[in-house]
Amino acid sequence: xxxxxxxxxxxxxxxxxxxxxxxxxxxxxxxxxxxxxxxxxxxxxxxxxxxxxxxxxxxxxxxxxxxxxxxxxxxxxxxxxxxxxxxxxxxxxxxxxxxxxxxxxxxxxxxxxxxxxxx
Amino acid sequence: xxxxxxxxxxxxxxxxxxxxxxxxxxxxxxxxxxxxxxxxxxxxxxxxxxxxxxxxxxxxxxxxxxxxxxxxxxxxxxxxxxxxxxxxxxxxxxxxxxxxxxxxxxxxxxxxxxxx
Numbered sequence: 001x002x003x004x005x006x007x008x009x010x011x012x013x014x015x016x017x018x019x020x021x022x023x024x025x026x027x028x029x030x031x032x033x034x035x036x037x038x039x040x041x042x043x044x045x046x047x048x049x050x051x052x053x054x055x056x057x058x059x060x061x062x063x064x065x066x067x068x069x070x071x072x073x074x075x076x077x078x079x080x081x082x083x084x085x086x087x088x089x090x091x092x093x094x095x096x097x098x099x100x101x102x103x104x105x106x107x108x109x110x111x112x113x114x115x116x117x118x119x
Numbered sequence: 120x121x122x123x124x125x126x127x128x129x130x131x132x133x134x135x136x137x138x139x140x141x142x143x144x145x146x147x148x149x150x151x152x153x154x155x156x157x158x159x160x161x162x163x164x165x166x167x168x169x170x171x172x173x174x175x176x177x178x179x180x181x182x183x184x185x186x187x188x189x190x191x192x193x194x195x196x197x198x199x200x201x202x203x204x205x206x207x208x209x210x211x212x213x214x215x216x217x218x219x220x221x222x223x224x225x226x227x228x229x230x231x232x233x234x235x
Contacts, residue, residue: 004161033221045162045210045226052221091161095221098175104221105175106152107212109161 002027004094006110013082014118020067021077021113023092030054032096033104034068036077039112040088048090051075079115087117121145123227125211131233132201139197140230144213151194152224153186154210155179162210168194169216198232206234 003026013019025034036048051059051068058066063083067076079086089112098105124143132138144151149170154162165184166176170191183201188194198205208231212224 006161035223044228045212047223047225050221050223093161104217106164106167107154107162107224108164112159112161 002029002032002094002096002108004092004108004110006092006113008113009111010114010116012116012118013079015082015084017082018078018080019082019115021079021090021092021115023075023077023110025073025075025092025094027073027094027096029096032094034066034075035093035095035107036064036066037091037093037109038086038088039091045091049077082117084117084119087115089114123211123213123225125209125227125230127230128228129231129233131235133235134201134203136201137197137199138201138232139195140209140211140232141193141195142211142213142227143193144211145225146192147215148213148225149191149216150214150222150224151188152212152214153194153196154212156208156210156229157206165196165209201232201234203234206232208232 005024032053034051039045049061049064063080065078091112092110093107126141152167153165156162168188183199186196208229210229212226214224215222
């Protein structure tokens with residue numbers, strides 16, 4: 001079974017600074033996707049960024065970028081120029097093929113990292 | 120695109136009662152997922168549907184839990200004889216069918232269940 005581990009329960013950053021959130025995962029599959037989701041307090045889960053395992057190039061979405069190390073099974077999220085609105089719980093998630101291998105299945109989430117942004 | 124809608128937003132009930140939650144996915148989405156999230160934790164997968172077919176159920180899903188998607192549109196999740204441990208946020212997500220490429224899952228706001 002796949003597992004996702006986020007070893008940082010809480011992180012904090014000053015506004016306009018850069019912060020990196022860590023995530024490691026365990027899988028024996030070669031075809032999968034990795035995601036970072038953001039969940040503000042009492043609000044909806046929002047997709048921040050995703051990475052295809054077969055792509056060596058790290059994904060980037062505006063101020064958000066990832067460092068994907070496939071051999072090390074590591075997938076960290078870097079937030080540049082942090083803003084107050086970035087404060088939220090961040091989840092790393094894994095998605096592999098379903099049991100039949102015909103499509104992609106469920107998401108497996110890590111425990112989450114609470115990010116606090118100080119003005 | 121009106122997003123994934125869940126009803127009710129909050130449910131408070133006494134232990135032993137039955138509860139039912141509803142999820143309306145994004146209209147053209149074939150896939151519908153249910154997750155459970157306890158306070159301070161990441162969501163855990165419960166079950167998912169492709170159209171009306173329930174394709175996978177988690178071993179976490181006891182016999183007291185049942186989910187349906189009778190016409191391949193909205194879905195219901197029922198919990199019978201609720202227990203204290205059922206207190207959680209129940210999240211629904213939907214996505215287009217993805218065979219060769221991942222289609223992102225879009226989440227609803229969730230239904231928060233509190234068992235007294």
